[in-house]
Amino acid sequence: MATPSPWVCLQCQLSACWTGSASHIVAHLRETGHGFAVQAKTGALWCTKCETVVLSRRLTSERAAVVHKEEEARTYFQGDGKKGREAYTPWKPDAKDAGLLRGITTVPCRAHRGILNLGNTCYLNCILQTFLHNPLLRNYFLADKHNSKACERAPPCISCELDKLFSEVYSTTTNGPFAPTSLLHATWTIGKDVNLSGYAQHDAHEAFMTLLNALHAHTRGSTSSACNCVVHTLFAGTLQSEVLCARCARPSRTLEAMFDLSLGLAAPVGQMLTLEGCLKRYTRVEKLDARVCGECGASAEATKRMSIRRLPPVLCFQLKRFEHRGTDKSVKIDAHVRFPASINMLPYATPKVSAKGMNKNAGTGPPAMYDYDLFGVVCHEGQLDNGHYTCYARLQDEWYRYDDDKVTHATLRETLAMHGQAYMLCYVKRRLEYRPLDLRPSYVRAREAEIEEEKRRERERELRNQRELEQQLLDLV
Ligand SMILES: [Zn+2]
Ligand SMILES: [Zn+2]
Ligand SMILES: [Zn+2]
Ligand SMILES: [Zn+2]
Ligand SMILES: [Zn+2]
Structure with missing residues (x-):
């Protein structure tokens, strides 16, 4: 200790020092049998009996x-040496303040950092914002599951880049936009094969897929089949395509992995589409032309139906606004697609839509397990070649609009009003875990209920017999 701070005996007010191992105050307490001493500077309380510093809430x-009262008396406002500082009273809004406060929304701090546009990179910035606002991906990176300081992979490692991005946005006090230089460089390097490099405007959905594939590849424990890396755990679902032969009615099913669902926007001009409508279209029964059935070998007509066999915790939709026509001609479809803040996916899940032979409600679990909440919307504004990407994203209950480095507060209503520009929709599952209270099969439960009922009837019969016996005895008397 550089400057010894005096201790004061609480019984006789003697003050003495305590430097290193030489404690004059403790010597005093031992000599006199006085109980307590307090350090003037810190308020630490020494107890003779316990021979240690003890905590006294009252003393503290x-x-x-x-101390506060002394400070009040001694501190003066600048430029006004006469008046003592006004005593502190907590702020209570008066009628005028309360009026102004009504209807405002609270703004949480942090995690609303813009990302600099490094030359037509808004497509990448939007995808990064959907990653940053994905609560499950955030948990993964903030739980230090991939530490860029400990990673041994030779750069570029997308996991490392995202780890740095998450800690830049969530765990530093820096405000102002983030410049994703090394992340962009890494994206260009890994995106070479899909032509996702250079200072040209790219497709946000392509960037999304490229980043997910790279994140999967750059995560420890990733495998080519049944992978349980963070990407596969959060984004991967399974699609089922079922073809039903009209002659033998035997289904043939094909499964396909999905990272998101791409929905076509076929609609008469001027008609408003809905996400639910697009999903219904996607999972409707389609008639197929006559074909040779793999089951019965006959040439017969068939029907085909798509459904989602396994829903991922993070469910993203791509609204196919860009259509390739001819060799290198693309057009943008300016359809309006209304999308909800919450969606229940049960109607599009496999057991519900599957053809006959399946119990309609078997194995689907409670409908509440299919609830999803919107957390991100990637928008494309303007024309195909001179368009611009923006993103709406939710942090807990607050919505923000991200236009590269510009961040503005938004509302759910404003977000849902982007039905003319929405290109990608990101939803997250509301309940991640479901444990049914009763795991026994229904026939076991039915049998046990029967036994219970049998026992109850038996008890009733006994009671009746006993009462009859008593009555007979009474009658005899
Ligand atoms: Zn004393
Ligand atoms: Zn803030
Ligand atoms: Zn890494
Ligand atoms: Zn994986
Ligand atoms: Zn057949």
Whole structure:
């Protein structure tokens, strides 16, 4: 200790020092049998009996009050040396303040950092914002599951780049936009094969898929089949395509992995589409032309139906606004697609839509397990070749609009009003875990209920017999 702070005996007010191992105050307490001493500077309380510093809530608060009062008396406002500082009273909104406060929304701090546009990179910035606002991906990176300082992979490692991005946005006090230089460089390097490099406007959905594939590849424990890396755990679902032969009615099913669902926007001009409508279209029964059935070998007509066999915790939709026509001609479809803040996916899940032979409600679990909440919307504004990407994203209950480095507060209503520009929709599952209370099969439960009922009837019969016996005895008397 550089400057010894005096200790004061609480019984006789003697003050003495305590430097290193030489404690004059403890010597005093031992000599006199006095019980307590307090350090003037910190308020630490020494107990002779316990031979240690002890905590006294009362002393702490009384000392704080005295210190506060002294400070009040000694501190003066700048430029006004005469008047003492006004005593502190907590702020209570008056009628005028309360009026102004009505209807405002609270703005949480952090995690609303813009990302600099490094030359037509808004397509990438939007995808990064959907990653940053994905609560499950955030948990993964903030839980230090991939530490860029400990990673041994030779750069570029997309996991490392995202780890740095998450800690830049969530765990530093820096404000102002983030410049994703090394992330962009890494994206260009890994995106070479899909032509996702250079200072040209790219497709946000392509960037999304490229980043997910790279993140999967750059995560420890990734495998080519049944992978349980963070990407596969969060984004991967399974699609089922079922073809039903009209002659033998035997289904043939094909499964396909999905990272998101791409929905076509076929609609008469001027008609408003809905996400639910697009999903219904996607999972409707389609008639197929006559074909040779793999089951019965006959040439017969068939029907085909798509459904989602396994829903991922993070469910993203791509609204196919860009259509390739001819060799290198693309057009943008300016359809309006209304999308909800919450969606229940049960109607599009496999057991519900599957053809006959399947119990309609078997194995689907409670409908509440299919609830999803919107957390991100990637928008494309303007024309195909001179368009611009923006993103709406939710942090807990607050919505923000991200236009590269510009971040503005938004509302759910404003977000849902982007039905003319929405290109990608990101939803997250509301309940991640479901444990049914009763795991026994229904026939076991039915049998046990029967046994219970049998026992109850038996008890009733006994009771009746006993009462009859008593009555007979009474009658005899
Ligand atoms: Zn004393
Ligand atoms: Zn803030
Ligand atoms: Zn890494
Ligand atoms: Zn994987
Ligand atoms: Zn057949």
